[in-house]
Amino acid sequence: MKLQKQFPGSYVLNGPRNMRKVALTFDDAPDPRFTPAILDILAQYDVCATFFIVGNRAQKHPQLVQRIQREGHTIGNHSYDHAVMSKLSLSGYRKQIWSTDAILKNIIGYSPRYVRPPYGELLPQQVRWSKQAGYTIVNWDVDSVDWKNSPSSAVLRNIKKTLQPGSIILQHAGGGDGQDLSGTVKALPQLILLLRNKGYELVTLPELLGKSADRPIQ
Numbered sequence: 001m002k003l004q005k006q007f008p009g010s011y012v013l014n015g016p017r018n019m020r021k022v023a024l025t026f027d028d029a030p031d032p033r034f035t036p037a038i039l040d041i042l043a044q045y046d047v048c049a050t051f052f053i054v055g056n057r058a059q060k061h062p063q064l065v066q067r068i069q070r071e072g073h074t075i076g077n078h079s080y081d082h083a084v085m086s087k088l089s090l091s092g093y094r095k096q097i098w099s100t101d102a103i104l105k106n107i108i109g110y111s112p113r114y115v116r117p118p119y120g121e122l123l124p125q126q127v128r129w130s131k132q133a134g135y136t137i138v139n140w141d142v143d144s145v146d147w148k149n150s151p152s153s154a155v156l157r158n159i160k161k162t163l164q165p166g167s168i169i170l171q172h173a174g175g176g177d178g179q180d181l182s183g184t185v186k187a188l189p190q191l192i193l194l195l196r197n198k199g200y201e202l203v204t205l206p207e208l209l210g211k212s213a214d215r216p217i218q
Contacts, residue, residue, distance in 0.1 A: 003127055003137075010131035011122075014141040015166040015208035021201045022167045023208045024049040024191075025140065027078055027116060030057055030064035031174030034181045038173045041188045043071055050138075050205045051173060052078035052116040055100030062107045069108045074204040074213045076114035076138065077101060086121040093126045097135070101215075110214040114138050114205050134215045138205060140170035144187075147172050149180045152187035159191060165200075166208070 003011045015021060024042075029035045029051045042049055051068050053075055058065045069075055079085065079096045080103075088096065101111050113136050117126075120139045130137055144150070145158045159169055171188075175181050195202060206213045 003122065003124065006124060007127050007131055007137075009136075011127050011137045011139075012168070012209060013139050014168050017164065017166045020165050020199050021203045021208055022163070022165070022169060022195060023203055023205050024169050024171065025052065025076075025116070025138070025205070026050070026171050026173035027052045027118075028057070028082070028172050028174035029053050029068065030061040032061060032064065034175065034185060035064055035068070035173045037185045038188060039067060039071060039073075041185070041192075042073070045189065045192045047192055047202045048072045048074070048204050049202075050074040050076055050114065052076040052114075053100070053104060053112075054078050054082055054174070055080035055096075055103045057174065058100070058103050058107060065104070065107045074114070074206055075104060075108055075112050076116055076205070077104065077112045077135075078116050079118050082118045084119060084121060085117040085126060086123050090125055090129060094129065097130070097133075113211060113213060113215040134217070136209070136211060138168065138209075140168045142167045142169040144169065144171045144184070146181060146184040146187075147175065147179065149183065151183045152190065155183050155187040156190060156194065160194075168205070168208070
């Protein structure tokens, strides 16, 4: 919360509370085990989401990143190799962001504005640099805790706990070895219907926050 107060608009946990809009966000993409299934469901229900991409995964699966873009989703930067950013020097942090930026620009044609640090961890000087470089840091206010191989019932229960207008919902579209996100995939259709039944519009981060997906050139 401190960083949100210190860097209003540049470090974000949620969108405006006065509109019934929520943003689905998926970290750790692309992953051929889970990302295609999530994309299939989003397409089926006509929902656009935001995917935070890990640079070295994008290098291995550029066609999946292209599919994410082609189907109307927003793409964000989620570091090069899922580093704990708060343990890195400023130059180490910049390297994580720039290298992923270059990979993504090569695949999708633009530098993403939105950055999500792995584990949500950043130091104030890293946020300050990101702001100066034209990035917006986006964490979340609703955590599905799906990375724990949670069943779909737990994923839905965790999301309902803190859901409110303007919420940014954290889920995962990729995992490490042995990580099973089938609970995320199974919960997704139920989640979309639940949100729509509650009168929420499901939007991308640019729609929720009113800033384009691409980073303004400094």
